[in-house]
Amino acid sequence: MSGLIRLRGFIQAMTRLADAEADERRWLTEGAELLQGLIAQDDWLPEAMAEAGPTYRQYLLHCDPAERFCVVSFVWGPGQRTPIHNHTVWGLVGMLRGEEVSTEMQPNPAGGPMLPGRVDRLRPGEVVPVSADTYDIHVVENAFADRTSISIHCYGGNIGAVARSVFDPATGEQRRFISGYHNTALPNLWDRSRELAA
Amino acid sequence: MSGLIRLRGFIQAMTRLADAEADERRWLTEGAELLQGLIAQDDWLPEAMAEAGPTYRQYLLHCDPAERFCVVSFVWGPGQRTPIHNHTVWGLVGMLRGEEVSTEMQPNPAGGPMLPGRVDRLRPGEVVPVSADTYDIHVVENAFADRTSISIHCYGGNIGAVARSVFDPATGEQRRFISGYHNTALPNLWDRSRELAA
Numbered sequence: 001m002s003g004l005i006r007l008r009g010f011i012q013a014m015t016r017l018a019d020a021e022a023d024e025r026r027w028l029t030e031g032a033e034l035l036q037g038l039i040a041q042d043d044w045l046p047e048a049m050a051e052a053g054p055t056y057r058q059y060l061l062h063c064d065p066a067e068r069f070c071v072v073s074f075v076w077g078p079g080q081r082t083p084i085h086n087h088t089v090w091g092l093v094g095m096l097r098g099e100e101v102s103t104e105m106q107p108n109p110a111g112g113p114m115l116p117g118r119v120d121r122l123r124p125g126e127v128v129p130v131s132a133d134t135y136d137i138h139v140v141e142n143a144f145a146d147r148t149s150i151s152i153h154c155y156g157g158n159i160g161a162v163a164r165s166v167f168d169p170a171t172g173e174q175r176r177f178i179s180g181y182h183n184t185a186l187p188n189l190w191d192r193s194r195e196l197a198a
Numbered sequence: 199m200s201g202l203i204r205l206r207g208f209i210q211a212m213t214r215l216a217d218a219e220a221d222e223r224r225w226l227t228e229g230a231e232l233l234q235g236l237i238a239q240d241d242w243l244p245e246a247m248a249e250a251g252p253t254y255r256q257y258l259l260h261c262d263p264a265e266r267f268c269v270v271s272f273v274w275g276p277g278q279r280t281p282i283h284n285h286t287v288w289g290l291v292g293m294l295r296g297e298e299v300s301t302e303m304q305p306n307p308a309g310g311p312m313l314p315g316r317v318d319r320l321r322p323g324e325v326v327p328v329s330a331d332t333y334d335i336h337v338v339e340n341a342f343a344d345r346t347s348i349s350i351h352c353y354g355g356n357i358g359a360v361a362r363s364v365f366d367p368a369t370g371e372q373r374r375f376i377s378g379y380h381n382t383a384l385p386n387l388w389d390r391s392r393e394l395a396a
């Protein structure tokens with residue numbers, strides 16, 4: 001139950017940032033600090049949101065009711081990777097367990113195969129931002145071929161419902177992409193009866 | 199999935215009321231209208247939040263992240279009833295399925311057995327308010343001995359975490375009561391990938 005307290009406190013702090021109408025710069029600094037606090041310990045993620053599947057999993061942990069931000073658990077089974085994709089909104093990626101590699105991809109001005117850019121390897125406790133302005137297209141993969149890695153992502157919207165794109169690495173061709181989520185049930189963070197019991 | 203759209207729209211409208219810093223009067227009028235709209239159809243409640251148990255069930259559907267309001271499914275198995283209890287916050291009770299009877303209970307000024315007050319029988323589609331000022335202590339029971347009844351409640355707080363009281367009918371004696379919730383998983387209302395699919 002104490003794990004849920006940690007997640008609840010994080011979501012409440014993020015909600016206060018949203019209520020303060022934080023701009024992207026604040027989300028990518030103050031939000032990043034909050035996320036760093038959340039992932040500093042790996043003892044709070046519900047088991048159901050840590051399970052690997054036949055492809056990488058995206059489990060929604062919380063969506064702001066006004067869809068101003070969301071918090072998602074990404075679970076990479078051994079060797080799993082995303083397609084090349086964009087986000088169109090700001091994002092924060094915090095590594096909880098294992099390691100992942102994010103490779104920026106850029107359209108080829110000459111046409112043809114997309115061009116790799118910055119490569120980030122994330123280790124537990126590390127947070128990196130993505131931004132629609134500066135670093136929006138990438139491919140992410142588990143750094144390990146033999147174990148599961150998990151990162152906690154925040155985005156400036158309900159990312160599972162954002163109409164964005166996946167890209168063909170050979171041609172750069174875009175295809176409409178709405179990711180959805182793999183979970184139909186969210187953790188109930190609001191039963192405080194045990195904490196409050198006299 | 200369309201059922202979840204209905205519940206999501208309700209929660210978003212209630213969130214806008216909270217953001218507008220609605221006072222109790224507005225919650226008990228505008229909030230009541232919204233709840234009446236929600237329960238006008240009985241096709242949206244997830245199966246897991248409609249299941250009766252050995253005693254009445256309270257399944258959290260949504261809690262506002264700042265705990266300004268919550269939405270709860272109360273499920274009464276045949277003949278089930280609550281203890282006599284108070285709320286300390288405003289509430290709205292909307293009958294979804296079956297019928298229930300709410301009996302107001304008042305402390306006996308002379309001491310001894312509590313005194314029944316107003317009796318409300320709720321039929322599907324009806325909404326009644328409770329208020330800490332005017333009608334805070336009651337007992338609620340399924341009107342039917344042979345089938346399940348379900349009502350959808352909203353409160354001006356995270357009701358499962360509010361320190362309130364249950365009362366001994368014979369003496370009026372109060373005991374501290376924090377109800378909690380019966381569910382550890384909430385419905386995920388935020389996967390809009392099917393609605394948005396081109």
Ligand SMILES: [Fe+3]
Pocket residue numbers: 085086087138140
């Ligand atoms: Fe990404």
Ligand SMILES: [Fe+3]
Pocket residue numbers: 283284285336338
């Ligand atoms: Fe009640």
Ligand SMILES: [Mg+2]
Pocket residue numbers: 318319320321324
């Ligand atoms: Mg009536």
